[in-house]
Amino acid sequence: MAELSAGVRATLKSLPSVDDLLKAFPPENYRVTRPQARSAIRATLAEVRRQVRDGADISDAGSMVRAAVRRRMESLAKPELKPVLNGTGVVLHTGLGRAPLSRHVLDRAFCALSGYAGLELDLESGKRGERLDIITDLFKALTLSEGVIVVNNNAAAVLLMLNTAADGKEVVVSRGQQVEIGGSFRMPDVIDKSGAQLVEVGTTNRTHLSDYEKAISRQTGALLFVHTSNYRVEGFTKEVPLTDLAALAKKKKVPLLVDLGSGSLMDQPIVGLASEPGVTSVLKTGADLVSFSGDKLLGGPQAGIVVGRKRWLKRLHKNPLYRALRCDKVTLALLEQTLRTYVDAETWTPENLVLELLNRDREELRSQAEELLGRLSPEAHRGGTIKVVESTVEAGSGSLPLVPIPSIALAISRPNTSPDELALRFRQATNPVVGYVRRGQYYIDLKAVPLEKNYLLARTLAEVLAPAPERNSQIDQ
Numbered sequence: 001m002a003e004l005s006a007g008v009r010a011t012l013k014s015l016p017s018v019d020d021l022l023k024a025f026p027p028e029n030y031r032v033t034r035p036q037a038r039s040a041i042r043a044t045l046a047e048v049r050r051q052v053r054d055g056a057d058i059s060d061a062g063s064m065v066r067a068a069v070r071r072r073m074e075s076l077a078k079p080e081l082k083p084v085l086n087g088t089g090v091v092l093h094t095g096l097g098r099a100p101l102s103r104h105v106l107d108r109a110f111c112a113l114s115g116y117a118g119l120e121l122d123l124e125s126g127k128r129g130e131r132l133d134i135i136t137d138l139f140k141a142l143t144l145s146e147g148v149i150v151v152n153n154n155a156a157a158v159l160l161m162l163n164t165a166a167d168g169k170e171v172v173v174s175r176g177q178q179v180e181i182g183g184s185f186r187m188p189d190v191i192d193k194s195g196a197q198l199v200e201v202g203t204t205n206r207t208h209l210s211d212y213e214k215a216i217s218r219q220t221g222a223l224l225f226v227h228t229s230n231y232r233v234e235g236f237t238k239e240v241p242l243t244d245l246a247a248l249a250k251k252k253k254v255p256l257l258v259d260l261g262s263g264s265l266m267d268q269p270i271v272g273l274a275s276e277p278g279v280t281s282v283l284k285t286g287a288d289l290v291s292f293s294g295d296k297l298l299g300g301p302q303a304g305i306v307v308g309r310k311r312w313l314k315r316l317h318k319n320p321l322y323r324a325l326r327c328d329k330v331t332l333a334l335l336e337q338t339l340r341t342y343v344d345a346e347t348w349t350p351e352n353l354v355l356e357l358l359n360r361d362r363e364e365l366r367s368q369a370e371e372l373l374g375r376l377s378p379e380a381h382r383g384g385t386i387k388v389v390e391s392t393v394e395a396g397s398g399s400l401p402l403v404p405i406p407s408i409a410l411a412i413s414r415p416n417t418s419p420d421e422l423a424l425r426f427r428q429a430t431n432p433v434v435g436y437v438r439r440g441q442y443y444i445d446l447k448a449v450p451l452e453k454n455y456l457l458a459r460t461l462a463e464v465l466a467p468a469p470e471r472n473s474q475i476d477q
């Protein structure tokens with residue numbers, strides 16, 4: 001390493017110490033912990049020392065360090081997980097937390113959770129209860145199931161079903177249903193991890209009942225039917241109807257497991273949109289166990305739900321894997337409140353935000369757009385152009401796939417600002433908005449923006465579009 005010049009050495013020596021800086025920036029003033037502050041200070045000092053050694057022309061290294069430490073401490077204190085307005089139009093957006101929860105559901109759940117909660121204690125008898133009791137009757141009433149098991153997510157639910165029914169045995173699946181869901185959920189890998197051995201039947205586009213029949217032997221632990229939620233094989237295709245498969249399973253005395261992905265508690269939740277198979281209608285076919293996600297069309301917290309026959313649910317519950325995969329009181333409280341948003345087989349309350357957002361038609365969204373534009377100041381209108389346009393979106397997370405859902409979007413432009421730069425500005429605004437760029441145009445779709453968030457969206461539009469005040473380039477540098 002080259003000798004350091006006397007000037008560089010003097011500058012390095014003049015830098016404040018970690019302890020000096022801790023005194024100057026007391027962690028408690030910034031609502032950060034002492035170890036956080038210490039490591040932020042160390043990192044800042046290291047960065048400045050490197051710049052000094054590299055010969056950067058720094059006139060007052062001390063104040064530079066102090067300014068940098070202050071910035072770091074301030075940004076450390078800001079919450080990392082913050083609310084975002086979803087302008088992508090995708091209601092079940094995995095990157096934005098999938099199912100949005102309504103204030104009502106959150107408030108009720110968190111009221112139940114403040115302090116202790118009667119999670120596993122029967123308050124009447126004083127005896128130890130079971131945590132799933134909280135939601136069992138609700139699921140029984142809503143799905144005609146004989147019980148329910150809830151685990152961390154649907155991937156865990158599938159793993160638990162397969163491990164319970166077919167560990168060390170074979171599981172028979174159609175080649176047309178070897179799905180991969182985003183985020184590394186691949187059916188053959190999950191089957192492998194469950195300890196079961198995959199037996200593929202049929203072809204990619206066609207599978208017959210006789211294919212299953214021939215594959216069933218003494219080694220068979222289960223038949224698995226996977227709802228191909230995120231794609232569709234079109235053209236010359238055939239899958240065996242669930243009723244036929246269930247009859248075969250019964251005859252051969254093997255359980256039929258169904259991974260429904262985005263199960264809906266209602267047979268046709270949204271009028272005019274494609275229907276996902278409903279949980280109850282799948283149970284009626286005679287399937288033994290049916291699993292689905294809590295945070296897809298159900299509209300609740302991340303969870304994997306298994307319903308079906310009591311005999312099999314009991315076995316899942318006894319499996320030691322269940323103990324590892326079960327979910328906590330936070331999930332169960334949110335799930336309970338989500339289930340209470342279902343009125344009957346056709347109706348839900350507005351507190352089910354997912355169904356509410358998906359249900360809004362173009363007319364409703366157009367008036368939301370008008371209300372929004374009415375909130376904007378003339379200044380914001382002058383700063384950019386906002387056009388209300390018709391758009392189509394998807395539900396997301398593999399629900400209602402391949403069915404474009406009509407929506408309304410704002411097409412936004414701003415002089416001297418590229419669409420990508422505009423997208424960045426909206427993401428970095430005080431209330432971040434995530435929109436999308438298509439064919440050189442930036443859009444914010446209204447499908448996933450609840451009406452009561454209009455004021456926030458208006459505020460952000462004003463912040464991003466209002467013409468920047470004249471800048472003093474000298475100070476700016």
Ligand SMILES: *Cc1c(COP(=O)(O)O)cnc(C)c1O
Binds near residue numbers: 179227
């Ligand atoms: C989404 C999905 C899964 C995974 O569910 P998670 O709740 O994300 O774990 C599994 N199978 C199917 C068919 C799905 O659609």
